[in-house]
Amino acid sequence: MEAHAVQGGTFLSFMAEGTLLYQRGEYEKALIYLNNALKLRPGDKYALVARSECYLRLGDTQNSLKDAEASLQNDKTFSKGLYQKAETLYTMGDFEFALVFYHRGYRLRPELQKFRLGIEKSQEAIVNCIGSPSSVKLENKADLCFISRQAESRQANQKLQVKLTPDQKQTKKKEPVRNQKVERQLLGELYADKAYLEKLLKDKGLMESSTRQGIKVADLVSDGISYLDTCSKFWQQQKPIYARVRERKLRQQMWIRDKKQTPAEISRYIVKNMEDIDMLLSGDCPEESCRKAERVLKTIQGWSDDEVPNKNEIIGNLHSCMGNARFEMGQMEAALRSHKVDLALARQNKLPDALSRALDNVGRVYARIGKFEQAIESWEEKIPLAKSSLEKTWLFHEIGRCYLELNKAEAAQTYGQMSLQSADEEGNVEWQLHAYVLIAQAQVNLKNYWSAIITFEKALEKATFIRNEAAQDAIVIALDDVSKSFIKELRGKRKAKEAYSAKERDFSPETSKKSLEKYRRESELSIKSKGDKKQKEAAGNYKEEPGDNQEGGNEPEIKEESKEEEMGSEEEKKERGGEEESRGEKEENEGEKEENEGEKEENEGEKEENEGEKEENEGEKEENEGE
Template identity: 45%
Template sequence: MPRKGRGSDTGSENQELVGTFETLRDEGEHFVHVKNYAKAIESFTRALDMNPGDRNCLVTRSKCWLQLGNAENSLTDAEEALVEDKNFIRGLLQKAEAMYQLGDFETALVFFHRGHKERPEYQEFRLGIQKAQEAINNSIGSPDSVKLSAQGDLTYFYKQEEDKKKGYSKPVSTKKEKVKEKERPKTSGDQKTIRQLLGELYGDKDFLEKLLGDPALTGGQNSMNRDIKCKVEDGLDFLDSRADFWRQQKPMYARKRDREKQRQSAKSRQRDPTDYLLRCLEEIDEDQVKERYDESLTKAKKTLRIVENMSEDQLQNKAELLANIHSQIGNAYLELGKYSLSLEHHEEDLRIANSFSLEDAKSRALDNLGRVYARKGNFEKAIEVWEEKLPMSKSPLESTWLYHEIGRCYLELNKYQDARDFGEKSLAAARDAEDDGWQLHASVLVAQSEVKLNDLQAACDSFERSLELAKRLGDRAAEDAITKALQEVNNKIVKGVKEGDDRDDDDRGSYKGRDDEPESAIDKMKSPAGGMKSPSSRQSAASPAKRSVSIKEPSPSGRDSRATPKVESPRQEQASPEAKPVTEESPPLQSPTPSGKKSAEPTESPTKSKASKNPSRASGQPDEEPTQGDKPLTKNRKSAGSRKSKTPSPTQERKSPEAKGKVEEQEAS
């Protein structure tokens, strides 16, 4: 037996065979790279003839079959690659893809899961699981949409039973039939369904069908016509197979269901106007913050008409929006000085809040109603409304604001003891809130009430406490005003004027003007920053008479306290027969000027209205007998007319001897 060595014929033949297999395999890989799958299949087929069972060649050829739309041959190669090793990863993935392309989504999902269990890091298996599950859900649908019934054509099942009874029969050759089918590609379903399935590819299908029906191109028997016809038929077969696959992957009812969901979501977005209305409310609020009340009123009325014309099905929170809009309209009318219209809309806000149990809206409405009553001068009603709001207070800061406003109302009503009591409550709540600004407000209110109660020593202590707070806050204007008021109180204590004397009454009126000077400086302080819900805190506190409004519940703010009852000077209060509201557009409490003419004074009782017209009251000078020459005239209201008539008033009779003597000399001359 001849030896088989490197130089023998057998060794050289095996070496040539191996080289040919590797060459064909590399050639097939090259054709796959350039996407010439038909040539690649030929190369891999020749390579497998030389080395049958090569797993890599089988898997690669399976991919080529799948790219050409031949899922059956792709599945055959994938199964052959798994013969020796059932856990071959590339074979599992290719078999799952082939089953998926055949429309057997359940089996494909099984193999995708099997491969994912072996190699969890493979992204292809995770994507395969997702698309297989989606295809199954699209094909089956939800259980509610599947309704089984006994109706329909059952001849198919009867035919299967008859075929079983016939027994064995010789298979008939279908070679010619296949040729016929190739000559006349079958279409799956009606044209409308195919158009929806293929989408943009339907134009290509239509073109190929027209090309196949042209006898000049495909009717001849020459080689060119046969080649054109063959390629056209291959293209039509591919499109038909794609249409069948897409019908299984995502049936028409699933496509219709998705389109219906998209339309419903689009309609729901169009029907839900909440975002638009909220933007409108924000614009209205911004206009009021910038003091554009006419513009905000126009927008609010337009928004109100839109909301009123909507049903509760279209707008779920219709009641809350209506209450907010009425509140905004009422606030705009309030700032424009139309108190009756403002009161009407705030009462509507309160009615809606009570009807639908809207606690925040009710608290907001009570706050706004109190402000309207205070502006109108109806302080009793303002107190009643704010006392109803007191139990709804949610924070110490809100409580100190309410106590402060109620105390100022009592101060306007000359109920000084009640004013001091609520001032002390406001001070205690401000301490709980740890807010120095509101402690300053409350302390000044207490001092004003004590001055009017003729408790001058307590008023002096309150002003000293206020002065310390003003220094802590760094408010120079408040320091100057409180210092002047403190000097006036100390001077009053030194003079020892007793309560009940007419001169004491006049002097108290003079010192009331002094008591208001710290307040005018306090009005320039910033609003409390914590706990406020309305945007009023965004405004500058330098304009105390202006007030911003929010659709939300108003809460304590330095601006709100100044926009609601304030202590005015007797001149401002009694310039007209009826008491003017203390919250006019122009700030009633101004910082003291060098001349002292703008110093605000606390409200006096209506019986002293005539006395309030004396312009010298704000100067803070003590009352004296009107004299001649360089000596000052009397600073009280009762002696204002005596300078014209030169008739000594009862007040003049109680003047100092020196002043009285000068008057007598003047009368004698």
């Protein structure tokens, strides 16, 4: 099955799988994938380096060196190839050549710490093997131009228990003092023995004494110290201090992972780390807080549900912490992803508190990036989950603020009033201030300036009460702007009212002339209708006495008289009409007397009516006389 999986891959898939297996410590399986990768791309320098690392881990230094040199065949400046060759040479014991390649890599890539550490450990290994330069004398011979490090190493290993000669003791005294911290790490438990032997050397009386066999105590103590020094040098060559530190850390990690912890220990671990994460975030260290949360998350994910009963809840909490840290760092997209993971876990596991927290955080991110509708949707879903009046106050205020940003002033005012009500229930003056400001801003957008002035004044009282000078200054500026807008609105209304009143009292010459003509036509029609009515009555009286020839003989005369009277009245009417027109022209020049003249014209109209009635009465009288 493994072979079948290998046969059907690509170069990148083989490399990825080989790298993963190498990291897991499965070096033989990793070699299979790397060999197949090199079959697809022969001579690929990255694949050669990876395979060289596998060979080195398996102890095949010859093949490891061969692949490392092959990776440098076409590119002598390939840093990974240089480092791998140096590591292989160091493992083989060729410390001088290893140092050469470490130096080459360091010159090319001085920013890489691994080259600097390689130089230090190579130099330390060389010094540990051959001693300091002052303790070594080279003869000036042609055949000593090169010294083999491997030979020196073997000689040092073969002389572990040989007694020192007086010359060697003198050389030992000239060597530089080793760092006690390094010696303690190299010797481990034997470091206490060496310290005890060195303490015995200071006892002169003991050092001058001898055993029953005649062996001096000083020689025995010196032999013991020499043996321990040689052991430390040998162990330093085989495994430098840097590798020891790394292995110790790996052992500690494996111990922590493999150790079966009790529920109490797990609980203490989680509580302590969560407190540390919150402390780092509140202490303006969001990056450290995020990194620690990621490490704790990996640890908890490695535990089973039996070990951590509320595992999903803790994982969601850690995602929330990472989202808050990324929010503080300005990484909004990453923060939104973390909070959405927290939201999904809360929904899946039906955790109301976690759901409320996640909706709150998602809404905050949406509001920060300007997606106010999504923020409103998240926060409105949170409303039923809010437990305290203070939480509702903040929630209503933020929703109202989003509506105000969307130019929905009525909804903003409504939520501002709800926020104020919750703040009153809680008795929180600061949130009362925020609610009043929100309501006033919504009223300004609705152009309800007088109400906005009153609300701003209430907000100013709250700001003065809590001694918030910045809020006081901002509210005073806002009050000034709203007052100016209110005065401007009042002036506009006054001008509109004056224009409407002037239109109702329009006494222009054209209007006056039209009203006079209308009044004259109505007067003529009323007089004419009354005259026709009287003639019909007179004709009816004549028909009632047809036998009176004398009266009938006088009828033409009566008609002629009535015609003359009518003509006379029409002439009079024309004259009056002319007078009225002249008055109209006069009214055009004298606008102030227009009302009085209108009244005068009405009186003259009444007078004409009276004269018309008088003429009718005279006509009736004449008819009666004729009868």
